[in-house]
Amino acid sequence: MRSFFRLVDHDQVFLQRRCILVNGPVIVGAGPSGLATAACLREQGVPFVVLERSECVASLWQKRTYDRLKLHLPKQFCQLPKLPFPEDYPEYPTKRQFIEYLESYARHFEINPRFNECVQCARYDETSGFWRVKTISNSNSTKTEVEYICRWLVVATGENAECVMPEISGLNEFGGEVLHACDYKSGQKFRGKKVLVVGCGNSGMELSLDLCNHNAQPSMVVRSSVHVLPREILGKSTFELAVLMMKWLPLWLVDKLLLFLAWLVLGNIEKYGLERPSVGPLELKNTEGKTPVLDIGALEKIRSGDINVVPGIKRFYPGQVELVNGEILDIDAVLLATGYHSNVPYWLQEGELFSKNGFPKAPFPHGWKGNAGLYAVGFTRRGLSGASLDAMRIAQDIGKVWKQETKAQKKQITACHRRCISQQF
Template sequence: MFGLSEQNLSGRRCIWVNGPVIVGVGPSGLAVSACLREQGIPFVVIERADCIASLWQRCTYDRLKLHLPKKFCQLPKLPFPEEYPEYPTKRQFIRYLENYAKKFDIKPQFNESVQSAKYDKTCGVWRVKTVSTTGSFPSETEYICQKLVVATGENAEGVVPEIEGLQEFSGEVIHAKDYKSGEKYTGKKVLVVGCGNSGMEVSLDLSNHNAKPSMVVRSSVHVLPREILGKSTFDLAMMLMKWLPLWLVDKLLLILSWLILGNTQRYGIRRPNLGPLQLKNYHGKTPVLDIGALARIRSGDIKVVTGITRFHQSSVQLINGDILEIDSVVLATGYCSNVPYWLQESELFGKNGFPKRQSPNGWKGKEGLYAAGFTRRGLAGVSADAMKIAQDIGNDCKEELNQKKRKVATHRRCISTF
């Protein structure tokens, strides 16, 4: 799959990679790998888990479906099967990714956790140090390459907020990444902290299993119908943006949402001052696409509560002074990038683990460094990044090859003249 040379230095393997090293084999790493494969460029993919797309396979709830139509979620070079529904299920999407890896012969180095990646200015190479996550005696490996693709994604780690008294609470506390189904919560009072897409869907799933969910809505959020007049809301927005300014598209979406969903503020869900598309573009905050949770909020099956002051042993105190008795807590408090923990670089990436420059200009840094899948534009952004990165690396490879050919030709002319 890749050209390399290997040495053993002081018990640590040292591998020279003739091509880029790609860190992460979620959708971003797979997409970059496939685009490189199409150009015949060798590469190595490093993955800390033992499977592709571990976030999808290990850290998502059972009822999850893609929020957008499949045409906006397919990776480069391979569309979804025609028989897949408009919104593929979690299992279908994982199967698609597995087939994708098989089609493009992507064979990652599994169970290798990157400890550090640093550019060696003296030698002009990246040094990527990993530790094996299997076996009783973890082994160390150092990959040396001239190009590094960061593809660990926007959602590498679950965010667990510091809330006063949370450790005192005697019931179960889990992050949404560990939530699978509401089946075991039947009849229980569950507090869902967070009102994004995950918080809404977890609350809906709990309600479907006859639990008693209360959802914490601390800040404002846009809730939009997933479809408007039988057409995907996202698809409609993309179509309108071809002809209208962003602010006007936002106005139209909000008017249509009000006609379909009503005034969400009546149920304790305030809308931000900035429109949903502007908020997404400027601050990366994704609107919630409603698939039934709002109807359960209207009926009272899902209770909306204000922010939290502190937890007690079997209850939670809210900002408005109310005390809520609860059995369990699900923290739908989002995810973050883990890039700052291992990448020793400060020009392309900021302290939050995202590129400093906004999309579409944050995919390339200096010294052969690339960022794939950090556009806050979902799988569509992943595909766009992958194609640009592979094309840029391909152009560099062609230029290097042309330089070698010119040197050979010059050498031959010199010999001929001699």
């Protein structure tokens, strides 16, 4: 057994016969959720191993976001545990600033993920009482299969692990460029072109705005109702205002107040083809995970006609799209702002904590802990603040057991040492 396994901590992991016994939890994912959990574990004195399929931390932010992206919420609601944003950062940090913050966060807490480790499957071995996590390593241009054996497994791959590619009739016949939002960087390459943006969430709105700013001609597909709120009301963050009201008022009343304030600031948006859902924005976020759009300028472009709002798609033709109302548009390119989904069901062999859609079955705030040492972080549908809360809970839960067992081991060693001394005399 000793020749097959070796106990390792966070900075002493190496391959030995393709099997590694980890002295502490394995964290799958080096995004903000995984980094936050690792930092909290570090504070608890618990060793860990972080596995990341890409070659950098926060790969979603580094590789699959557009250039003009900024945090939608004020920085105090987006910072990770134990380390705030630099004081000189603006209220809404840019993409580059947020990436720099995450990289400095990893350095500060000495988090050194094992990059290019793509998890293939993870299952709990009831016989041994350990999790078995199998990965394929793509480092040094060679593929190596590695199995990590651990007592605790933290799933930190997040809500946005894989992009959603919808099946739309005739799309493969379109002939023009088709791009998912994850591959979009700037509207510069679309200057002067007619672009169909499929999706009207925060990404769809921002991509449409960016296209306008680069003199493209976007048409945005709005297939269903959507809540659009101003990012700020009377100089105060709408999100911060909602948080303050939630401390004193019931959710349904906060929703009504938010919609009334949004009407005062934005006016009636339904006349522009943006129908509001019957359920309030906060209730819809809590029940279905649908985030309201925080407007940063797209609505003004919709009013002016620079962004053309169109209904759902019936099918594509070469260089054209037919809408459900029978209208046919000539278009040069298609941008799919159709969102992302969890990839947990593809690799985690478990049916108690996670449902088939890759999210915890239990509603917030109870979905962070499963059975047999399994944890979930970053699946609250409450952004970075929800992930931070989960990370602290997980670290405290594991840390409590770790400290108890470490204390017991020290007592055993001390007792053994005393017996040895007494035998010598």
